[in-house]
Amino acid sequence: MNRRDFIAAAATMAVPVTLNGFDLRAFTQNSALVRSVAQAGAANSDRILVMVYLNGGNDGLNTVIPLEYYPAYNQLRSNIAIPEKSVLPLAGSPETGLHPAMTGLQQLYAEGKLGIVHSVSYPNPNFSHVRSSDIWMTGVDSDQYNSSGWAGRYLNNRFPGYPEEYPNSEMEDPLAIQIGYVGSTSLLGNKQSMGISLVSPDEFYQLVGQESFVPASDLPCCDSGDLIRAIRQQQVLAIEYSSEIRKAASLGKNLATYPGDENELAQQLKIVARLIQGGLKTKIYYVEMGGFDTHSAQVTNSSTTEGVHAVLLRNLSSAISAFQKDLQMSNLEDRVMGMTFSDFGRRASSNASKGTDHGIAAPMFLFGTGLKRQIVGTNPDLANDLVPPSSAGQNNQDLKMQVDFRRIYQDVLTDWFGTQQTKSDELLFKNFKTTSIFSGLVQTIGSGKWQDRSIWSTGRPPGPKDSVQINKGHTVLLGNNVSVKNVHVSSGGELEFTGNYSISTTN
Structure with missing residues (x-):
């Protein structure tokens, strides 16, 4: 962790950071004491973000169920509504419940390790999977385009000189890792991806190899020379990173029991936990699960508590629960924060095929011990928070946005990673107000x-x-x-x- 980020992160902690009884927040950034502490490094206690992408557009209204508006909820989607008695209640929040498949997240909520942000979206929403996911990943307005991702820009700012000057003695590990073959737009920096993609540490090592590549000194000029140089640079990065990843994977050990291979998200998070436990200093991990585009057969004919969506939510819940347990058993959970996001929500009204169509708002989950509050926003009022309103008498109704998703990004950048407010405004192209999810x-x-x-x-x-x-x-x-x-x-x-x-x- 560099000096600026150490000071910024320390200043956001509820418990004072001390050294020999002295509160570091009492010293200026130029203090000799602070400089010496920062220079000593705090890599083992540095903060990590895990991004969980729910590909396809999750049906938020059957995920987080507004029990206080249950009659209206049931009327809007009578052919897929979860029976009121089957909804999992949340400790201390009787007005809100979870899908019955999400017992793992219910327990995390009871432990204070799960946060729910209601009705998240962005102004003037787009209902295309490709375009809307791009908006979420780049962090721009719906009428704007950008070739870099919001997380990639953060890494670009925190680690200037990448990739030419990396790996180095300060940061020898990958800045970001995606578990999977296709790189995420979220991790794109100003020039290239700020992360690497892998399926497993061993496969990545076998694919890349371990022989150092010595570039020729007589590269051709102009574009062809630049292209060859860039390719060789990526080869060198891959070789050096593969060794660090393999070493971390061999040192790390999963202490919790994870769901089986049929739960792909659990297997991805299992790798992430192992790498974190093995000492990898990677700042951002990206995992994803697909299948959330539930236009039809979202539930079974015999039970609305079972079906495609129930399987997805069960896998999501059990995977995150096992991951959090693993971190807890390794004494690492205070370092890691996770969050889910999806393309968009789905409509409040179900369709005739026992499914839901593309919509606007849906809840986000955040998980970790760093949360200072567990609910942001309110349950959607299923009379007044609909588009068009229920009084219009139309069936094809949607949920209004309460929280712009970039407010969550702002809080992650400033309150979790310790980025200066002015810099996070620059990275997100404007100022977004806090949700206070990391603040009392x-x-x-x-x-x-x-x-x-x-x-x-x-x-x-x-x-x-x-x-x-x-x-x-x-x-x-x-x-x-x-x-x-x-x-x-x-x-x-x-x-x-x-x-x-x-x-x-x-x-």
Whole structure:
């Protein structure tokens, strides 16, 4: 970890980072103490992101089920709706439940290691698999295009000089690894992919070999010479990385029991855990599972709790659960954060083929011990959060977006990886407001009534356990009694009481 990232990451931790009893946050970046600590390196405690792509567009409404709106839910999709009694309840969140196949994620939620972000999408959504997945992976507006991925740009910024100056003594391992043959757009940097793709460590080593390649000194000029040079550079990278990957795979050992070979995602995450345990310093891992384009036969004729979608969700849940258990048993879970994403959601209304068609919003899962809150946003109100609204009397209805997916990316960059806010704005091409999923502080992101979910970073009004901050330029109107942990009104912010109401604080 370089000095800037060490300081930035330390500053975001809830527990002070100390050395010999001194809080590192009390020292400036130019402090000799901080410089010496940063130069010593903190690779073994550096943070890792695992991206899980659900290829095809997951049906979010049968994944995270809004129990508080169950009658409307059942009416919208009566031929595929999960029976209310079969929905898995979430500890402390009785209004929300999971598909009955997701017992592993239900347990992670109870342990505080699973977060749910409701109704995630982007403005002016596109319903093409190719285009929408490209938007998610590049992190651009739906009317914009870019040849680099959001994660690739982050790695480009964090590791300047790649690939020419890598591997080196500071970073001898691949920056990113995708388990699979086809590289993800998410990992594309400004010039090339910032990661490598492999199916297994041993196969990659056997494919690449171990002989160092000595390039000729008399390369031809111009484009042909540049092309040969680039090919040789990739060959050298592959050879050197294959040795490091194989070494990590031999040192790592899976301590948890994973589902069998029929669960491809579990086998991918098993490799990831093994490489992390083996000491590989790779920052981002990318895995995926397909099959989520469930236009028909999403459920069986005999039971809506079984079928194609149930198998997918069972595999997803059991794979993530085993992976998290593996990290826990290896004392590594505090270093790793995972998140799921998909092309798009699916419509609130089911179709006549016992399936769902391409839609707008769907939930995202985040998993790991670094979460500071477990719910962002609210259950979609199946009367008022539909497009068109239920009052229009149309059957082909969709779910409105509550949270732009790039707000999650922003939080991953700034709060998880420790990137400076101005730099993350640059990497995502604009400023996106925090969701506070890695923070104990609920902030305003606009003005309005206290009970208006859209003015709060968490997408829901603050509760008794929340610390609240009203930011500069925002006015919040309080029209009822509320209870929170504490409230801070920043200079230039306003809190106005519209009647004889009060705020009780628990701290």
